[in-house]
Amino acid sequence: MSRSLRHGALAATALVFSIAALSACSAGNDAQTLQVRPDNAATAVDSIKIQNLNIITQPEPDAEGPAVIAATLFNDGAKPETVEKIALPGTGTTVELKAAKGKGPLVVPAGGRVIIGGKNNASAVIEDGRRAGTNGDVQTVAFTFSETGDIELGAAIVPATSFFEKFGPSALPSAEPKATPSGSASETPGSASETPGESGSPSATPSGSATPSDDAAAEH
Structure with missing residues (x-):
């Protein structure tokens, strides 16, 4: 192979590597942009x-x-x-x-x-x-x-x-109260309080009984 052809082949190879490197950098930057975090x-x-x-x-x-x-x-x-x-x-x-x-x-x-x-x-x-x-x-x-x-x-x-x-803060401003659907159960003074169960039906909990507390939740 003549010297000029060898030089041309080397130049073409270098160009291919350069394009591949640039493409990889571009993909990497795009991927990182999806997870970018502000400076802290x-x-x-x-x-x-x-x-x-x-x-x-x-x-x-x-x-x-x-x-x-x-x-x-x-x-x-x-x-x-x-x-x-x-x-x-x-x-x-x-x-x-x-x-x-x-x-x-x-x-x-x-x-x-x-x-x-x-x-x-x-x-x-x-x-x-x-x-x-x-x-x-x-x-x-x-x-x-x-x-x-x-x-x-x-x-x-x-x-x-x-x-x-x-x-962010766990305590946020209270949302507007939602309207109570018609036909839903309401508490009657002196009666057992009603708590919705998993199936959607109310389950009676006697007033004054112990109720386990939720674990306190602890981000800026």
Whole structure:
């Protein structure tokens, strides 16, 4: 094969590889776009890492109700770290912390992590969500750890929509009451209360009897 033909073959081969690489990148980018997550605040101080930090408000901008803080806390140290407090400096509001099971302090185990926000996870609730700030703004969040001390970083304020919906506040504004269908059973004073069963028919539950409570559900 002549030198010019060899050069032409090499150039054609390189072009094929370039097109294939570009096609693969395009497909990869499209696939990633389907699962893209917004940029979230993150920092690391000593053995503590804070990632995916957001303040998540009610889905509607004019809705009353709590807001929540969502974050993932990592502890690379040899000792467990207790989250003693989370605050929003300058807002005058408080943040109520609860462990995943609702009891005891919020502890990040040595070599482990804790997720704040979302179902069955630890929670950090701001009762007056409006005082957390305005959607689109950045609010400073201050964490106080038992060993590392204070860590502050800015968190984006976002509504509980789209990706953040499952990490948003569990307490949402009450919906409008629905009309009671005609012919449905109604309670009579002094009679047993009626609770719909699985089949749709009411099952009588004597008043004053113990009723098991639902498990409390713990995302931003």
